[in-house]
Amino acid sequence: MITPPGVDPEAFESALSEWRSIAGEQWVFTDAENLDLYRDAYTPFRNEETEIIVAAAVAPDTAGQVQAIMRVANRHKIPIYPISTGRNLAYGGSAPVLSGSVVLDLKRLNRIIEVNERNAYVLLEPGVSYFDLYRHLRDNGSKLWIDCPDPGWGSLIGNSLDHGAGYTVAPHRDHFDSHCGMEIVLANGEIVRTGMGALPGAETWQQFKYGFGPTVDGLFAQSNFGVVTKMGFWLFPAPESFLEAVVTAARHDDIIPLVDITARLTHSGVMNSNILLGSPMRDAALRDPDLRELFLHTDQAEVRRKLDDYAGSHKLAFWTSRLKFYGPEKVVKAQWEHARERYSGIPGVGFQEGELLRFPLTEEQIAGMRDQVAIGVPNLSIFSAISRSTFNPTPTMGHIGFSPVIPMTGEAVIESHRVIGQELADMDTTPAFMTMPISYHSRTFIILIAFSIVEDPAINRKTREVFRRLIKVAAEHGWGEYRTHTAFMDDCAAVYSYNDHSLRRLHETLKDAIDPNGILSAGRYGIWPRHLRKK
């Protein structure tokens, strides 16, 4: 048996025995077969000694059991790593940052506590997945939609706390922004409710975010300050209709007005969904090395002219912007008409209008949709999409994603692709895929550059090097990651270094105060407890 680092084997045995009496004999795991389930399926340390391992796992059934488990862990100073469902593949999955930690698996806390149809919210536990909530709403005839990320098997709470995002409208598609109210078990076992939840019998815990006094909710996302055991989320009342449309622009420099107009429509609320930019020209470049080379020199006017000629002669749109409208039919049509007017100032602009969908759809209509997340239907089709899109000849065992935040301007779109493209070329690296910018959040784009994990450790080692290099290069250009795999949390946090890392020092001050024994999720998002902190 593995003992967690810094823990006396006898103390660990004693803790395991206490946990068994709290959670039940069968919910404390120490055998290799069960612990294997907590390994990171997409680990970049595949087949290496440095792969993160787990000493044990405990799966409580209630917040009260979480409290009791934390008190035991705190007394014995045992490192604990809470997970909701551990499905955040590409970001570390269910494996901790500190090898040898004990996973606190919250999958049994899977209750949907309240669905409020009139005020459109839900209160639930961390073990509830997007699939679970979707089915629950559908089976109960609810008129509420959820917003789900690409794979639908994950936890709403887990995804929200990792700042995950989806594809319908604001604020719902920003999964942390759409939360309202938390219940948290602190390291010492104390239970806290945030916002209006601190008022016993409050009528607005899931409706008013702030409560009275400072708002602490943000502390418990992307961090290691507590175990979230309940969270509320605002839901989106099912719209009457949905219209998808694509705007196409013909020339390289059109990206600037294309994004400016898109940003203006978004900021003014005429469009409320995320925007997926595309580029048939960049897709062509994936198959044409000469064209790919040209894209590394778009800072030269002559190159941009060549690219425009190529687009013209191959009848390719240079850029596309995929828009989505949700709402009453007449509103949706007016919004799209207004958007067309705005975009029509770009010479040669084109429009493709999808079929207007009216809700509810039949199960057959849903099953036939290419992009179910756009209408809040959780699914797992992203996994086959990813494996199709890889250009890597080696069989992939998973992937990790580099995801910098860039401004919502055409200049940033061009510059980020050029800079990162050049860096990848210099390092002779082909990613599994590199997306065009997506506005997951209200006012920025994220680019997702995914790298395959393979069986060969030498290739994975190089991937890790490339990943670390990209973090630095991006930071030099003012672009930071919004989230990352556990293996790179220290590297990403390190570039957020303003005033000699004063924000990190503040995080550490908070960590020492809230979790003085440093037992919770050591190293998560670059925050280490005092006894493990590097000098």
Added chain:
Amino acid sequence: MITPPGVDPEAFESALSEWRSIAGEQWVFTDAENLDLYRDAYTPFRNEETEIIVAAAVAPDTAGQVQAIMRVANRHKIPIYPISTGRNLAYGGSAPVLSGSVVLDLKRLNRIIEVNERNAYVLLEPGVSYFDLYRHLRDNGSKLWIDCPDPGWGSLIGNSLDHGAGYTVAPHRDHFDSHCGMEIVLANGEIVRTGMGALPGAETWQQFKYGFGPTVDGLFAQSNFGVVTKMGFWLFPAPESFLEAVVTAARHDDIIPLVDITARLTHSGVMNSNILLGSPMRDAALRDPDLRELFLHTDQAEVRRKLDDYAGSHKLAFWTSRLKFYGPEKVVKAQWEHARERYSGIPGVGFQEGELLRFPLTEEQIAGMRDQVAIGVPNLSIFSAISRSTFNPTPTMGHIGFSPVIPMTGEAVIESHRVIGQELADMDTTPAFMTMPISYHSRTFIILIAFSIVEDPAINRKTREVFRRLIKVAAEHGWGEYRTHTAFMDDCAAVYSYNDHSLRRLHETLKDAIDPNGILSAGRYGIWPRHLRKK
């Protein structure tokens, strides 16, 4: 000269002298005439010994000076109370919670650092008022709107940190929700930038809220954890047009579908502005004691019938809901048309449509508008409106506002007015005014019950008693205040008592960690430093 509590007079003299050398001789105030300016103009302790006083005031010019001042204060353990412009009358103004504190007046930090037209944001300092920003944008031909509260003379940062709200669209009308990125000077003088601001040279400090790791921004609102010296805000691109409309409903129980439909339209994004409910019947009750009495018994069906008869025979609408639409003309018209369809299910519903305004307006058109805050134009007309609306025969010297958060349901509207009305009747108290619910925030209503402050301390004492009683009664019904006057912060915080005040204990743990000498804004929002904490 007054010395702050617990501070040695010699140490205080020494601090004053150091502050003079930091901020300049003329920016450290200790004379009675200047310190009078920092008294709470609306203090509920008017003409009483217990009125809060100020020992000194320091007005630095830069964040660097704030750092230096805080270091001195920390060394001498001098209580400091930062204010932005101190214009939050009715909530304590520029006066501290702890009498004898030194006011850190940030009015000279009044720089508008960046206005970004393409991505619609601003970065500014705490001394910048709504008037300042409005004029700056207008004078520079900006196409961006601001959202301002009822008086426009306050600070954007101050109002945001107090969870203030305004009258245009979400997220802008929630002044904390619309912020993006902070710079904070901690008690020890350390300077921190939050979100992407922690990444040197970040391109998205005012565009991406989270940064990497935990988000600490919420800690610095309604609290005493730091001095905010810069903040970014998202601005609203000037819409093409604006339409105001009023929906009227004829009978008492119509409030239930009226609010349900309003909530659904809001949650689904068809309406994005705040909603002002009204009631000509309740207005009539202000002038008719018999009618007022009836409103205390709306839990009886017979009483509701009588009220309906009264409304019918006096040709009064029972309820009104004022809606506002902003956007392209065709979108606005489609939204209003859809809203009418939804409301038309209420028998006897009526609609009044305002003139559709097209922007930009001329200065004359703006000057002629009854409700300039609805189009983001700061003004001070609320002050004359308040004095007109008072029914108190004694000349008013100001007012304080009790403002509970209630759910967005018709039942809550009825119940909150009945319960609070009964309580006021039992205590034989007439407030200056009591509003119908306003949806300042996305998913809740706030009712504002204002009490006049007068010259007679006996009356003010009773007002304070009434205020404290209302806090308790509201809490028993699940309604907590969203913000309060400094005199009642302990009382309001006390009802947020879940799990024997565990949220307060967490706040105190954070306070002790971030401000170990407890020098910053002791008592603000019920958070006291260790040495002043009540057992």
